[in-house]
Amino acid sequence: MIVFDLLCHAGHRFEGWFASAEDYGAQCQRGLLSCPQCGSARVERVPSATRINTGLGEPAQKVPPNAADPELAGKDPFSIAQILYSRLVDEIISRTEDVGSQFPVEARRIHYQEAPARAIRGVATREEHEALVEDGIPVARLPLPRGRPN
Numbered sequence: 837m838i839v840f841d842l843l844c845h846a847g848h849r850f851e852g853w854f855a856s857a858e859d860y861g862a863q864c865q866r867g868l869l870s871c872p873q874c875g876s877a878r879v880e881r882v883p884s885a886t887r888i889n890t891g892l893g894e895p896a897q898k899v900p901p902n903a904a905d906p907e908l909a910g911k912d913p914f915s916i917a918q919i920l921y922s923r924l925v926d927e928i929i930s931r932t933e934d935v936g937s938q939f940p941v942e943a944r945r946i947h948y949q950e951a952p953a954r955a956i957r958g959v960a961t962r963e964e965h966e967a968l969v970e971d972g973i974p975v976a977r978l979p980l981p982r983g984r985p986n
């Protein structure tokens with residue numbers, strides 16, 4: 837995939853994703869490109885950095901400037917990653933039951949259907965974690981951001 841920065845005649849800037857530069861040219865000629873904000877088909881490519889998605893794990897995708905998330909606007913990629921990770925942690929905490937240090941025991945009981953199936957979180961030592969993994973029990977380590985409770 838290749839990404840071009842595009843500009844409509846009303847001045848809206850947006851990104852277009854294409855299979856290749858030829859694909860862009862073909863879509864442009866056939867009038868298939870239109871501005872996502874105003875629908876204008878008068879769109880041109882603006883000279884700026886292009887990026888090619890090699891599928892090899894490209895670092896830090898650029899967040900569009902009009903991303904509908906004011907908390908992320910104008911932040912650098914590292915800060916954005918921290919914010920998103922923090923939200924993920926919140927999400928996980930809100931959807932799991934805290935079993936604390938009983939985690940290794942409870943994870944095993946659930947796995948062997950000795951306890952009701954549910955999502956749990958808790959703490960485990962490195963050895964306990966590795967033992968769970970070796971037993972084929974699906975667990976994931978989740979580093980908590982500093983200064984957060986549990």
Ligand SMILES: [Zn+2]
Pocket residue numbers: 844845846847848871872873874875876
């Ligand atoms: Zn427009």
